[in-house]
Structure formats: structure tokens, C-alpha cells
Amino acid sequence: MDVKIIDVAAIAGVSPATVSRVINQHSKVSTKTKDKVMRAIEQLGYHPNAAAKNLRSQRTMTIGVIVPDINNSYYAEIIKGIENIAYARHYKVIICDAHNLKEREVDYLNLLLDRTIDGVIIITPMLADEELFQLADKGYRIGIVGKYIEHDQIPCIYTDNVKFSQEVVQHLVEAGHRNIVFLNGYPEAIDSYERLEGYLKALRNHQIPFRPELIENGNFNEEGGYEAIKRLFNKGLSFSAVYAANDEMALGVYKACTEYGIRIPEQLAIVGVDNNRISKYIHPTLSSVNQPKYTMGAILMEKMIDTMNTNEFQDKRVFKVDSELLVRASSSFKITT
Amino acid sequence: MDVKIIDVAAIAGVSPATVSRVINQHSKVSTKTKDKVMRAIEQLGYHPNAAAKNLRSQRTMTIGVIVPDINNSYYAEIIKGIENIAYARHYKVIICDAHNLKEREVDYLNLLLDRTIDGVIIITPMLADEELFQLADKGYRIGIVGKYIEHDQIPCIYTDNVKFSQEVVQHLVEAGHRNIVFLNGYPEAIDSYERLEGYLKALRNHQIPFRPELIENGNFNEEGGYEAIKRLFNKGLSFSAVYAANDEMALGVYKACTEYGIRIPEQLAIVGVDNNRISKYIHPTLSSVNQPKYTMGAILMEKMIDTMNTNEFQDKRVFKVDSELLVRASSSFKITT
């Protein structure tokens, strides 16, 4: 832009300071001068220069969002929640696709250090908690979606993996299953071990003996789920149900079943997690756990903005939201022993 | 950050200008001083302040991307291409979800005016070409994905809707269909009328009479496709195939077929566009046109960055990429008359 605050000031016959006050609603301006200034702004088509503003005010009104994979509808929905609140509060969102790479996560975190962004929301971080703590301790604003964090400066929102996992297993047990495979993601991921924990707890509650050979790793993706279940099939193990730690892996199980001629749900029941849109369309429809993704993004963003503005956690820091098991065809067959 | 360029300069025993030169690889620095400076930077943990840099250099190294809906895998894939190039070229990407609202598109475009971003890529813009021209004429950098634009300062990339539409219809005709429904999106959308144009051309080529009553609008979404095809069913019109201008609407057709007990593809053949991931999973699998989404995003971003840096279109401005019809089960039944 060529026109700057001093030009507006000249036209309006006031000082740049006054123009600034008008723009930033600094109350202490008479209605008359405010009008003059507004007219001048209008007339010149003045737009405040963001960089100058940022430099002077030491904030950018921009939040970074580090997401493992933007083209995964699970994350996209969370981003949608974040973005929507951002828009309403006049914040901008810089999207950072980490491609599931820790290195990229770190790279993007550096935007904090050079003040490109005022804060960052990390969705299911790969970074160790310790590393996040260090940044927070230095005063950088961080928020976490999808994981509980033990640091009083880091707001976080997550869902109770253990709880819904127990519900999944209970549902399967009630349908008559006692030999239930658990397909987990990468073992380091919080979502993996918490879901595993729920699985184990539920087995215990129902006095079903734990068979470690029924646990397999599928890396949270379709191919991984496909390979994992094939390993189990090939070992000749007996089981009548699969609880996959996400829908992608469940999709892999479908594929393997087609190849092996195994009927779902009569011969094998399947339950996934995420309520991926595909789960409603695939045949048979896939039972899955639905998480309030949009809400998680929205709530955390709201909290981030609030704490950045007040510099205080006036109340809640940790948000735990409930997920819900949606029973569909893939697990709707009762077996009798 | 508390440490600034002058602090580094002091420690290294040089001037701030030299430090700046080192940071920005301004060659004309002796290896010795460069080393000293690097050490000082390291030692102090110095990070250049982005706002100051932006203000001084009049650029933000940030590109805005205005997308109709981020939680649509079609767009998400394009963004992925954009984002990946941005990362490689050290650009940041501000994501702007227009929620299919022209008003929000305009809002986000304003980021250009206050120099928050150096340029903006609009994916299938709602804004009239004229309005885009005006911005470009004022020197703002704009790029378009998914539409041809007639302005020598606006790079654009798009796919040949007319061409692949003809292929779709030809495929259907070869399978014996002569009464083919065309489900289009909102009529104003370029993708709608170009696909319609291809449909009409193909009919002409095959000397099939055009029946206007076989054209219905489905607004590019599942619900719209569902309603549209129901209107046709209810009118008692005869047709044996549906060409839906996108997969979402095709999904709606599936739903209606289930309700009406119509078998796909024996009683009704269906072809969509976008190669939505669901098309591979739904039963029967949906024939669809695959667009090189990722590539479109990547190529355009590359072009944007190049032109922003050289201030010139050294060569190509318009990119036309090919799409490909993927024939699946939903249209794999030959009928004989």
C-alpha cells in the first residue's frame, strides 16, 4: 500500500497518533475527530501495514497449527474447528503439515522463535513432552490437541481413549466374542497405548484371559492393518473379532478378509476408531468410535486466544471430551459358543 | 526473543550490517568474520525477528490459500501440493477456509491489502474474474487453481473438463447407453458448465439426441445429488446411466438407488468426477475421473513463488493438466438394445 497513517492524518487534519487511536478503538477520541478520520481512511482506501503493526505491538495475530497430515479427514475436521474460531476472533492460521515427520514438526515450531506466530497448536505431537515444556517455560504459547499434557502453561484437549476402548471391547464381548484381536498403531503414539490399556482393562473386567499373540501393530494406516491381520491369519490363530485402533487399519482388515474369503461380520467382527467417512460407505458398514473432532479444535483455539490475551489461565486448562461408539454392520452379529 | 542483531554484532565484534549479511548469505563476507558471527549467533541463540524483517524488506514470505472447504479431500490434496512446495522454498502458508462463502473469500483477500501475505492462491474462486483482474492490476499477486483466467499477470492451472467429460460420455455410449442423465453442480461454477459442455459435445459426436429433461442440478453435494436423481425417478423418465459432475452427487445417487431398489450397474450405470477415496470403497465401486490434484497445487505454487521473485512471467502462465477416467464396477455393464 502506498497510503500510510501519516497520509490519513494529514487529510483528516490530525496527528498519526489520533488515527492510530481511531483504528484501534482507543475510546479517548471525540466523535467528531473519529468521523473525520474515518472519512479520510475511506477516501484514501487506507489499510494499516501488518508488518509495522506486528513489529511495534510484538504480536502477529497468527497461530500456527502443526498437523501430522492435512489430507486426513480426521485432522482436517479439527483444523476446521480451529480455523472457524480463528476467523471469528480475527486471527490468522498458518498451516504446518508435518508429514508425520518429527523433523518437520520441529522446523515449524521455530516459527515461534522468530515471532512469526503468537502461538502454536500441535495436533497429536511427536515431540516428547519435555521438549514442549521447555518452550512453554520460555514463555511461548503452546496448545495440544489429542493428548493430555502435564504442564500448567499448556492447554490441552483430548478424549478418553481408555474409556471408549473399554466400551468397544464390552460391545464385542456382549456379542459373544472372547478372542479379540487388538491392532494398534505405532507403539510410541499415545493413542496406541491408551487404547491398548482400555482393551486390557476390559478383558480383565470380563475375566477374559489376555492372549498377547492377539496384539499386532498396524502403524495406523491401511497397508499396515492389512499386513498385520494377514500375519495373524497366517499364524492360524483363532479369533472372532478385531478391534483396530483406527479406521484406516480396519480398512486393511476388510481388504484381507476379501482376499481370504472371510465374511464380515459373521466370521469376523470389526470395530475401528475415528468414524472416518468411509466407514459409513464401505460394505458392510464399519462400526467405529466417533470423536468430537471439530469441537476439540474449536475449544482449544478459543482457550489459546483467551490465554494469549489475558496471559493467565483464569480457569480450566485441561479438557477431556467424550467419544461415542457407533455400532454398525461390521460388529452386528451375535455369536454363541 | 530478547537477543537482537546488535547483540550478536557486539559479541562477534562486527556491525549489525555484517551480521545481517551473514544471515542473508550476502556472499561479500570473509570466511573469518562469517565464522565469528555464526558462533555468536549460536552462542546467544539468536533468531531474527520476522516482523522487523517483513517491515524492512516489504515481504512476508507467506502465501495465502483460499479454499472453499478444507475438509474436502479434493481440496486438501491440492493444499498438500501447495504446502509441500512452500516448505521447500521457505514460504509459509496461511490457510483460508471460505466455507463456500464469497464473503469470506473477499475477507481473506484483504490479507493482501495489509501486506500480511505476499500473494494468494485461490482454489476455484467464487469471485468474478473482473474482481480478480482489478487486484492483479494493482500489483497484487494472485494465482488460480481449477479455472482458466484471461489475465497476463495471473498464473492458473486447470484440467480440461470438456475433454474428460467427452470421455465419460463416450465410455457410457460404448457400453450401450443412449439416455444419459447429467447431474451438474451450481450452475455458476465453471466446473459445472464445462462438464456440461463436454457432455453435450459428446452427445453430438455420437448423434444422440439431447434431452434437456435429463439435466438436473445437484449442487455438488451428496444431498443435492440424492434429491436431483429422485426428481428424475419420480418424473418417470427413462434413462440407463448417470454422469454426475462430482463423486459427492454420485454418492447421493447410490443412496437413492438403494431406496428405490435399483441395481447398479445393471439397471443404472454411474460415473462421477474427483476420484474421491470413497469411490474405491463403496459397493459397487464408483467409476470416476481422477484429477492430478497434488500436482496442480504444486505446479501453481512453484509458479507463484517464481513470479513473485522475478516479477516476471518468464514463460508459461497457463497450465492445463490431463485427467483420467477410471472405469470401475458402477459402469461396467454393457447393455444391448
Next chain:
DNA sequence: ATGAAAGCGCTAACAC
């Protein structure tokens, strides 16, 4: 209620 003036931290033009 308003104005004057001092920077925010950096880069680039000009010296040397």
C-alpha cells in the same frame, strides 16, 4: 482529547 517523539529490529544505500 490530542500531539510530539521515541523507538520496535531489521536491511540497504552509501561510505570507506
Next chain:
DNA sequence: GTGTTAGCGCTTTCAT
């Protein structure tokens, strides 16, 4: 090859 200096355009004391 390196230093000096003058801003980039804005906000914010401190006066008045």
C-alpha cells in the same frame, strides 16, 4: 569486506 546511518509504518508513553 565492513561500518554508519537512515528509515520501513506503526503504537505508545509523555506532555499539554
